[in-house]
Amino acid sequence: MNILQQISDQIDLGDDEKVYELTTTAIEQKIPVKQILDEGLLQGMNIVGRKFKEHEIFLPEVLMAAKAMNAGMELVKPLLLSGNVPMKARVVIGTVRGDLHDIGKNLVGVMLKGAGFEIIDLGNDVTPERFIETAKAEGAQFIGMSALLTTTMPVMKEVVDRIRSENLEDKIRTLIGGAAVSKGYAEEIGATAYCYDGSNAIDYLNSVI
Amino acid sequence: MGIRPVIYFLENNLIEKILSEARDLLCKLGITLHNREVLELLSGYGATIDQDKYHVLFTNDIIDKALGSTPASFKLYDVLGNETHDFSGTNSYFTPGSAAINILDNRTNEIRKPNTADYIHFSKLMSGLKYIASTSTAFIPADVPGKISDSYRLYLSLLYCEKPVVTGAFTIEGFEIMKDLQLAIRGTKEALVAKPLTIFSCCPTSPLKFSDVTSQNVVDCARFGIPVEFISMPLSGFMAPVTLVGSLIQHTAETISGIVISQLTNPGTPVLYGGSPAIFDMRYETTPMGAIETMMIDCAYNEIGKFLNIPTQAYISLSDAKSLDAQAGLESSMGATLAVLSGINNISGPGMLDFESCQSLQKLVLDNEICGMTLRMARGIEPKEDFPSIPLFQELLKEKHLLISKHTRKYIREEHYFPGRIINRANLSRWKEEGELSLTARANQEIERLLKEYQPSRLPEDSIKELTRRMEDEARLHGMDKLPG
Numbered sequence: 132m133n134i135l136q137q138i139s140d141q142i143d144l145g146d147d148e149k150v151y152e153l154t155t156t157a158i159e160q161k162i163p164v165k166q167i168l169d170e171g172l173l174q175g176m177n178i179v180g181r182k183f184k185e186h187e188i189f190l191p192e193v194l195m196a197a198k199a200m201n202a203g204m205e206l207v208k209p210l211l212l213s214g215n216v217p218m219k220a221r222v223v224i225g226t227v228r229g230d231l232h233d234i235g236k237n238l239v240g241v242m243l244k245g246a247g248f249e250i251i252d253l254g255n256d257v258t259p260e261r262f263i264e265t266a267k268a269e270g271a272q273f274i275g276m277s278a279l280l281t282t283t284m285p286v287m288k289e290v291v292d293r294i295r296s297e298n299l300e301d302k303i304r305t306l307i308g309g310a311a312v313s314k315g316y317a318e319e320i321g322a323t324a325y326c327y328d329g330s331n332a333i334d335y336l337n338s339v340i
Numbered sequence: 341m342g343i344r345p346v347i348y349f350l351e352n353n354l355i356e357k358i359l360s361e362a363r364d365l366l367c368k369l370g371i372t373l374h375n376r377e378v379l380e381l382l383s384g385y386g387a388t389i390d391q392d393k394y395h396v397l398f399t400n401d402i403i404d405k406a407l408g409s410t411p412a413s414f415k416l417y418d419v420l421g422n423e424t425h426d427f428s429g430t431n432s433y434f435t436p437g438s439a440a441i442n443i444l445d446n447r448t449n450e451i452r453k454p455n456t457a458d459y460i461h462f463s464k465l466m467s468g469l470k471y472i473a474s475t476s477t478a479f480i481p482a483d484v485p486g487k488i489s490d491s492y493r494l495y496l497s498l499l500y501c502e503k504p505v506v507t508g509a510f511t512i513e514g515f516e517i518m519k520d521l522q523l524a525i526r527g528t529k530e531a532l533v534a535k536p537l538t539i540f541s542c543c544p545t546s547p548l549k550f551s552d553v554t555s556q557n558v559v560d561c562a563r564f565g566i567p568v569e570f571i572s573m574p575l576s577g578f579m580a581p582v583t584l585v586g587s588l589i590q591h592t593a594e595t596i597s598g599i600v601i602s603q604l605t606n607p608g609t610p611v612l613y614g615g616s617p618a619i620f621d622m623r624y625e626t627t628p629m630g631a632i633e634t635m636m637i638d639c640a641y642n643e644i645g646k647f648l649n650i651p652t653q654a655y656i657s658l659s660d661a662k663s664l665d666a667q668a669g670l671e672s673s674m675g676a677t678l679a680v681l682s683g684i685n686n687i688s689g690p691g692m693l694d695f696e697s698c699q700s701l702q703k704l705v706l707d708n709e710i711c712g713m714t715l716r717m718a719r720g721i722e723p724k725e726d727f728p729s730i731p732l733f734q735e736l737l738k739e740k741h742l743l744i745s746k747h748t749r750k751y752i753r754e755e756h757y758f759p760g761r762i763i764n765r766a767n768l769s770r771w772k773e774e775g776e777l778s779l780t781a782r783a784n785q786e787i788e789r790l791l792k793e794y795q796p797s798r799l800p801e802d803s804i805k806e807l808t809r810r811m812e813d814e815a816r817l818h819g820m821d822k823l824p825g
């Protein structure tokens with residue numbers, strides 16, 4: 132069987148050691164890293180993502196797969212960087228100022244990471260300045276914000292407004308989520324997108340990058 | 341007297357095992373507690389503190405001391421000072437699910453952010469709903485600044501409805517005005533302590549953590565003798581062990597740590613052994629309140645609370661449905677039935693949909709019937725002039741019916757619960773002739789009727805003025821010159 136196919140299969144099975152071994156072999160065989168990433172690692176996660184949506188597997192299997200995929204990613208990442216092959220995208224995420232609900236945000240972070248995105252997690256109670264300064268400093272293309280309280284959702288607007296006033300709209304896009312917000316709210320404040328859960332965020336990011 | 345029906349999920353030796361594990365967690369692993377004042381307090385009683393890491397290791401002595409001073413019962417009083425609740429034994433009371441983000445608009449069927457007008461409607465309805473004994477700050481009016489949204493909903497509740505209020509502050513600062521509003525009604529701190537008017541929900545952060553806000557709210561409530569309900573929320577399989585017993589151990593440890601903070605601050609402060617645990621649905625990434633296992637955890641920790649001789653609370657009898665459909669009815673009634681059969685003292689849930697996110701006035705009037713039915717059930721089966729039975733049967737055989745029998749007329753209203761019009765018991769033809777009204781249509785009629793029959797609160801004019809003055813001052817502080825409505 133094709134080694135990339137094997138990587139994908141082992142991700143599906145959540146075996147991080149096998150994925151590590153197979154990725155090492157693939158690199159030794161001089162398969163282009165971009166191909167290892169797309170046809171091996173990410174392909175595996177795509178299958179896992181589809182199965183999750185169909186309720187064929189549950190969250191624990193997805194996270195096991197993500198762990199396996201990250202084992203391979205560790206090997207591939209330095210090569211991508213040195214070869215100037217672009218990574219999927221860098222996302223700064225956090226729960227907004229005044230809000231301590233971080234369970235959903237954490238889950239989204241883990242899932243995005245598992246789908247091959249680079250995640251910079253700022254934790255909870257994050258000020259608009261920190262979101263924007265971190266995104267600028269790290270060259271992140273997305274800011275993902277979480278809010279579960281009626282009282283904290285306006286902080287998202289502050290972030291969106293600042294990005295606009297600093298003319299960063301082309302560089303940094305905003306993604307919002309959490310029980311307090313909705314698609315309508317994203318439109319109202321001019322956020323780029325709203326996502327209702329982790330898989331939805333993966334689908335969205337995959338569709339725009 | 342008949343028996344008060346009660347069900348059990350745990351045997352005493354399992355309860356003891358869970359308690360002993362929870363104590364071990366608190367004494368050996370400890371908890372994170374982000375509040376220096378409380379850390380100092382605990383340290384003074386012999387707990388091992390790491391100020392840099394905000395970490396505390398409890399001792400069994402501290403736990404025993406706290407459990408020893410926790411009242412086995414307490415009462416609530418309405419704004420007029422009349423007793424409404426006696427949280428003791430297996431007395432069960434309902435209160436609406438609180439702090440929803442959205443409301444299901446009963447006219448447009450749209451789920452949207454609520455405003456002051458919605459809140460007033462809610463409060464007026466609550467004053468007419470017989471089987472929901474207290475009101476709650478059920479949702480957040482979005483037309484006032486965030487900083488006053490917690491106090492403002494308490495203000496409206498106290499103004500439009502006489503019932504005691506289940507509430508909570510969103511910030512440390514929020515407590516001050518929320519306490520002042522209560523003083524405006526009771527007059528003095530002593531009077532408030534003597535007749536508690538509200539219960540504050542205080543939420544530990546699973547796993548094993550207390551935020552600065554929650555810790556401080558617990559301390560502040562204790563200082564004013566304001567009852568607290570601890571709302572620990574282990575999420576089974578995600579932020580807590582997947583097994584129900586594992587989740588119970590975590591819930592027990594988190595709840596006991598809250599009790600310790602409250603009792604060491606002010607021994608004897610009334611508390612409810614509460615919670616809002618849920619299993620985590622691994623397919624949808626959600627926290628279903630309507631899951632049967634969620635309800636089982638609720639009933640079981642209530643047994644642990646009762647074992648410790650502390651009155652209890654739970655977020656049960658609510659639904660994850662998004663509209664007033666059959667799912668909403670079945671999850672809510674299953675929860676309410678189990679809750680009452682378990683003797684949970686304060687049952688939070690009526691009106692709530694969508695994982696505690698959405699209040700519905702239509703559902704509230706339906707749930708009022710569910711509450712009525714389950715409370716009827718709690719009264720059990722009680723003999724009433726049933727022995728000897730021969731005379732009554734002689735009467736039946738002679739008259740061919742018992743419709744006008746003295747026995748019937750004497751007991752009919754006690755023995756049979758008569759639901760309002762939202763529960764349809766007409767025969768098919770009558771139902772058709774009366775317009776084939778759906779549940780939501782009947783709910784809307786009931787809402788209209790209750791709003792029309794609403795009687796303004798009998799709170800004295802002086803108290804109303806004082807209440808409003810304090811709220812207006814607070815609003816002004818936050819840049820709002822005039823209150824909405």
Ligand code: B12
Nearest residue numbers: 231232233234235275277280281308309328439508543625
């Ligand atoms: C667990 C919980 C808590 C825990 C949080 C622990 C933690 N570490 O996060 C604790 C107990 C600490 C807590 C505290 C409070 N809570 Co709370 N809490 C909840 C609860 C029950 C579940 C939230 C949750 O974790 N769900 C599971 C996760 C997986 O789902 P999720 O967060 O929605 O995230 C998913 C999606 O939304 C999305 N998503 C989320 N973020 C993001 C971000 C991005 C970028 C993307 C793309 C997607 C995305 O993907 C996630 C995965 O599917 C909700 C009820 C509810 N309906 O949500 C109330 C709720 C949010 N809390 C509420 C309240 C009132 C409070 C308190 C104020 C209570 C109090 N008086 O102390 C405090 C606030 C403290 C603060 N300042 O933040 C209210 C909100 C009311 C309102 N109108 O604003 C709710 C609705 C419950 C209620 N009705 O009372 N809470």
